[in-house]
Amino acid sequence: MRALRLPRLQILVRQREAAFVVLAALVGVLSGLAVSAMGFLTQLLHSLLYDVALTDRLSAIEAITSEQALIPAVGGLFVGLSAWLIARFRTSHLVDPIEANALHGGRLSLSDSVIVAGQTILSNGFGASVGMEAGYTQMGSGLASRLARLLNLRRADVRVLVGCGAAGAISSAFNAPLTGAFYGFELIIGVYSIATVAPVMASALAAMLVTRLLGTVPNMIEVPPFPNLSAADYFPFLILGLVAGIVSVGIMRLVTFVEKGFVATRCPSVLRPVLGGLGVGGIALVMPQVLSAGHGALHVELEGGSTIWALALLFGAKVAAAALSLGSGFRGGLFFASLFLGVLLGKIFSIMANPVMPLAVDPTVSAVVGMASLAVGIVGGPLSVTFLALETTGDLTITGIVLTASIMAAIVVRQTFGYSFSTWRLHVRGETIRSAQDVGWLRTLTVGRMMRGDVKSVPVSLSLAEFRKRFPLGSSQRVVAVDESERYAGIVLVPEAYAPEADTKANIVSILRHKDDMLLPAMNVKHAASIFDQSQSEELAVVDNRLNRKVVGLLTESHLLRRYSEELDKAHRGALGEEPADEAAIR
CATH class of the missing domain: 1.10.3080.10 (Clc chloride channel)
Structure with a gap:
C-alpha cells in the first residue's frame, strides 16, 4: 500500500x-x-x-x-x-x-x-x-x-x-x-x-x-524587570555593540588557536578531548559556573549583582573553558555560551560606563543588550537574536536597542572577520562559504557537463596550404591542433590562416593561439569563466588533464555564460519559492 x-x-x-x-x-x-x-x-x-x-x-x-x-x-x-x-x-x-x-x-x-x-x-x-x-x-x-x-x-x-x-x-x-x-x-x-x-x-x-x-x-530565559527606556538610551549601547563585535572575533579566533595548539602537540586525536576535559574540570574546581552551556549561571548573573572583578574573572574562565572544550574536540556550539558571556560583558560594561556616561546605564538592560550583541557576533542572525530579546522580555523599546547594538556588532564582525562561528569552522577546514545560500550548483555545473565532444583536430605539422584545403574560409572559426603524441598544441583561428602575408609552405605552428590556455572537465563554471577572461578567447579546448593534454571537447564562452545565467535564474527562483519556468509552463 x-x-x-x-x-x-x-x-x-x-x-x-x-x-x-x-x-x-x-x-x-x-x-x-x-x-x-x-x-x-x-x-x-x-x-x-x-x-x-x-x-x-x-x-x-x-x-x-x-x-x-x-x-x-x-x-x-x-x-x-x-x-x-x-x-x-x-x-x-x-x-x-x-x-x-x-x-x-x-x-x-x-x-x-x-x-x-x-x-x-x-x-x-x-x-x-x-x-x-x-x-x-x-x-x-x-x-x-x-x-x-x-x-x-x-x-x-x-x-x-x-x-x-x-x-x-x-x-x-x-x-x-x-x-x-x-x-x-x-x-x-x-x-x-x-x-x-x-x-x-x-x-x-x-x-x-x-x-x-x-x-x-x-x-527558557527569564529576565528581571527593568526601567522604562527612551531614545536617549540608545547611544551607550551602540558602544556596547561595538565592543561585543570585537570580543566576538577574539573568541572565535581563540577557539581556532586552541584547536591548532592541540594539533601542534601531536597528541593522538582520541586523547585531545581528555586533556580538554581535564582543563575544564580544573577551571570548574574554582568556578563551577563554566560547566555545561551556562543556563543556571546566566539566570544567577541576570538577577545578581557581582563585582566587576568577579564578573571579569568568570568571563575569562568561561571563554577559556569553551575554547578548551571545542578546541580539544568536544562536540557542541557557542550559541548559549555566547548568550551567557554576553550577559557578563553587559554587566561589566554597565559598571564601567556609569561613572563616565551622562545617563545611567541599567545593569539588566545592559546585560540583555550584551547577551544579544555578543550572540549575533558569534552566531550571526541579528533578527533571530533580536526576536529572542523580544520574546524573552516582551518589551518593544529594548528590542529596538538590541537590534541597533546587534547590527553594530554584526558590522564589526563582517568588516574585520567576515564569518560567523559556524562558517568560520568550515573555512578553517578549507570551505569558502560564508552563509547557507545555495552555491552547490556552482560546483556541479562543470566544464565536463557543458562542453561539446565533437572535436575536429589537425596535426601541427600540417602545412598552411593543406590547412586551407581542409578548412575553407567560413567553414569554421577555430580548429584544434595536436602534436605527434595527440597532445593539445593550440588553436588555429581560421581567418588568420587566410591572411595575405601568410607563408603557405610553412606549417601551422606559427599561427597557433592559446597554447597554454585550456580547460579541465572538473572545473566549475566560475573557474572556467575566469580562464576565458584571462585568455580573451571565445572558445577553448578541454583536455583530460594537464599532463596528458588529450583533447576531449570544446567549450565556448557564450555557451558557458548562457548556462550560468540559466542556473542562476533557477537558483534565484528556488530561493524566492517560485516554480521553475519549465514546470510553470507545463501547468
Whole structure:
C-alpha cells in the first residue's frame, strides 16, 4: 500500500502549498520531540554524574568535588573514542545544516545527525563547556532532510524543509517561535521570502507547542524587570555593540588557536578531548559556573549583582573553558555560551560606563543588550537574536536597542572577520562559504557537463596550404591542433590562416593561439569563466588533464555564460519559492 500511495503524496506535497505547510508542521513536531528527548538525556546525565536534581541547572551549583572535576575528562574519553571509531568506518566528514543547504541542496544524512546529536549529549552531559543548540538543529534538520528525500522533493523544497527543521529546534529550545523562524531564514535557508514564511512558521509553532505540552523547554530565559527606556538610551549601547563585535572575533579566533595548539602537540586525536576535559574540570574546581552551556549561571548573573572583578574573572574562565572544550574536540556550539558571556560583558560594561556616561546605564538592560550583541557576533542572525530579546522580555523599546547594538556588532564582525562561528569552522577546514545560500550548483555545473565532444583536430605539422584545403574560409572559426603524441598544441583561428602575408609552405605552428590556455572537465563554471577572461578567447579546448593534454571537447564562452545565467535564474527562483519556468509552463 505504501508504494502505491507514496507517489500521490509526493505529487500532493510538490504541487499544493497547503500540503507543504502541513509537512513543515510535521517536521516541527519531530524537531520538538527530538529537542525534548535530547534535553532530558542531558539533564539525566547531569543528575547522575554531578548529583543535581533533574529540575536544577549544572552551572548554578556552588561547588564540585575533586572527583567530579574529572568527569569532563571521562566524557572526553568517550567523545574521543566515538570520533576515532567513526573515522575508521567513514571517509567523509559530518555535514551540518548550513553546509548541507549551501553545497548539497539540503541533503543531510540522518546517521550523521544522530552521531552529532549523540556526541553533543555526551559533551554537554559530562560537563564540557558547550551548548546543545548545534545538536538540536542538526537533529531537526536531519529528520527534515530524510523526510524530504523520502518524498523526492525538489532541491529548493528540500532546503526549505531543512530550514524548517532547524527553526523548529531553536523554537522549541527557547520557547520562542519567532526566534526559531528567523534562525531558519537567516542561518539555514540563507534568504527570507514570502513563499517560505508559512512553512517555517508552521514548523516553529508546532515545535514550540510540543515542548510546552511536554513541559521540557530546555533553554527558557527569564529576565528581571527593568526601567522604562527612551531614545536617549540608545547611544551607550551602540558602544556596547561595538565592543561585543570585537570580543566576538577574539573568541572565535581563540577557539581556532586552541584547536591548532592541540594539533601542534601531536597528541593522538582520541586523547585531545581528555586533556580538554581535564582543563575544564580544573577551571570548574574554582568556578563551577563554566560547566555545561551556562543556563543556571546566566539566570544567577541576570538577577545578581557581582563585582566587576568577579564578573571579569568568570568571563575569562568561561571563554577559556569553551575554547578548551571545542578546541580539544568536544562536540557542541557557542550559541548559549555566547548568550551567557554576553550577559557578563553587559554587566561589566554597565559598571564601567556609569561613572563616565551622562545617563545611567541599567545593569539588566545592559546585560540583555550584551547577551544579544555578543550572540549575533558569534552566531550571526541579528533578527533571530533580536526576536529572542523580544520574546524573552516582551518589551518593544529594548528590542529596538538590541537590534541597533546587534547590527553594530554584526558590522564589526563582517568588516574585520567576515564569518560567523559556524562558517568560520568550515573555512578553517578549507570551505569558502560564508552563509547557507545555495552555491552547490556552482560546483556541479562543470566544464565536463557543458562542453561539446565533437572535436575536429589537425596535426601541427600540417602545412598552411593543406590547412586551407581542409578548412575553407567560413567553414569554421577555430580548429584544434595536436602534436605527434595527440597532445593539445593550440588553436588555429581560421581567418588568420587566410591572411595575405601568410607563408603557405610553412606549417601551422606559427599561427597557433592559446597554447597554454585550456580547460579541465572538473572545473566549475566560475573557474572556467575566469580562464576565458584571462585568455580573451571565445572558445577553448578541454583536455583530460594537464599532463596528458588529450583533447576531449570544446567549450565556448557564450555557451558557458548562457548556462550560468540559466542556473542562476533557477537558483534565484528556488530561493524566492517560485516554480521553475519549465514546470510553470507545463501547468
